[in-house]
Amino acid sequence: MKSIKKYAAGMAGLFFSGAMLVSCTKSFDEKVSQSTDFSGSTVVQVYVATVNASRNYVYIDSKPVNGASLISGSVFPATGLGFQVPGGLRSFLVRDTLTTTTQKPLSFANNMQAGKSYTIFTYDTITNPLQKTVETNIVVPDDTTARIRFAHFPYSPLPVPAVDIYSKNRGANIFTNVDLTSVTEFIPYESGVSDSLFVRVAGSGVNLQNWSPAPASKYVDVAIAITPTAKRSYTVVFRGGYRATTTNNATVRTLSTMVNR
Numbered sequence: 027m028k029s030i031k032k033y034a035a036g037m038a039g040l041f042f043s044g045a046m047l048v049s050c051t052k053s054f055d056e057k058v059s060q061s062t063d064f065s066g067s068t069v070v071q072v073y074v075a076t077v078n079a080s081r082n083y084v085y086i087d088s089k090p091v092n093g094a095s096l097i098s099g100s101v102f103p104a105t106g107l108g109f110q111v112p113g114g115l116r117s118f119l120v121r122d123t124l125t126t127t128t129q130k131p132l133s134f135a136n137n138m139q140a141g142k143s144y145t146i147f148t149y150d151t152i153t154n155p156l157q158k159t160v161e162t163n164i165v166v167p168d169d170t171t172a173r174i175r176f177a178h179f180p181y182s183p184l185p186v187p188a189v190d191i192y193s194k195n196r197g198a199n200i201f202t203n204v205d206l207t208s209v210t211e212f213i214p215y216e217s218g219v220s221d222s223l224f225v226r227v228a229g230s231g232v233n234l235q236n237w238s239p240a241p242a243s244k245y246v247d248v249a250i251a252i253t254p255t256a257k258r259s260y261t262v263v264f265r266g267g268y269r270a271t272t273t274n275n276a277t278v279r280t281l282s283t284m285v286n287r
Contacts, residue, residue, distance in 0.1 A: 068138040069108035071162065072120075073284055074100045075149040075179040075265040077277050079129065082148075085119040086111055095123075099265065099282050106285025108162075113140030120148055120155065130155055145261065145286070149179040149207065160209045164259050164287050172254035173212040173286075175261050176201040180279050182268035188228040189264065195221040203228040209261075217256040224249045225264055225281060238273045246273065250281040259286040 072084055074096045082096040091109060092102045103109055116138050121131040129152035136159050138144065143162040150156045158179075165173065176191050191201040200223070201210050224233045225248045235245040254260060261284045267277040 066140050067110040067112050068140060069143040069162075070111050070138070070146065071106075071108045071144070071284070071286065072096070072102045072146045072148070073177075073261070073263060074098055074102075075147055075177075075263060076155050077151045077181045077265075077267055079122075079148070079152055079155075081122045081124055081127070082120055082129075083123055085121075087117055088119070098277075099280075101284040106287060108143060108286075111138055113138050118146070118157075120157070122152070128152060132157055143286075145209075147177060147179055147209070147263075149265070150181050158207055158209070162259075162286050163212060165212065166257055166287070167214065170217055170256040171214045172217040172256060173259040174200075174215045174252075174254065175210045175212045175259075176204055177209045177261055177263045178204045178206055179263060179265050180206070180268040181266075184269070186268050189234075190226045190228050190230075191262065192224045192226055192233070193221055194224070195219065199226075212259055215254050217254045217258075220251060220253045222249055222251050223262060223281065234279070236271045236273050236278055248279060248281060250283065252283070257287075260284065261286055 074082055076098060079096065079098045084091050084096070084102065096102055114137065115135060117135050119131060119133050122129040132148060132155040134157055143164060144159055145162045146157055146159045148155055148157050167173070178189060180186055186206045188203045188205045190199040190203065192198070193200045200213065204210060226233055234248040236248060238244055238246050250262065263282050263284065264279070265282060266279040267275070268279055270277045270279055272278060
């Protein structure tokens, strides 16, 4: 996959379960226009993995594109279809509009190639927000499979290890040794079948776990249950505070997902 910065190795048709999924209800934002004619434009999605982000708004060439504010774990647009941006060099700004906010504005530029799709991931913390923009290489399969990729964006002031993503159904890793801030390519995946995915430190063979306090008082896997829909494309995202290992912590490390198509 080609990243604009560097190369790095609720939703329609996807259902989730498990204590580790943080979800919210989202609705389509009428502020952006969508169509199937992408000539002269690019298609963009924004995923907010920035820890403690709230009231975030996205501006392109100084124009706001989202009506409802975005928080950590939000994707815009929520429909999974993306929004259109004219091709060429575009300036982006992601900021919290509250006057007393401690979030630092995130300003950057991307050269958007017409006819292509991109995902912008914001990550790190509100005092040091960063971004990574990658191509979203959608391939609609001829068969009934789906497509899944993985993005590794938790935060820690200490080094975060590379991880594997393990599939219960397959009994094997589906993504291996993925470094921090890396986004994999899409892989074919069985549709219409429920599966559970787990995060593991690369090569360990052991699921990462968080502590669920009383009344549960037990360790739970950092995992997500998925049932992909045929011909859909999804991104599974590992986010939150890597050292936040208690389930009642607002920044607990977690797996979540977004629909790309």
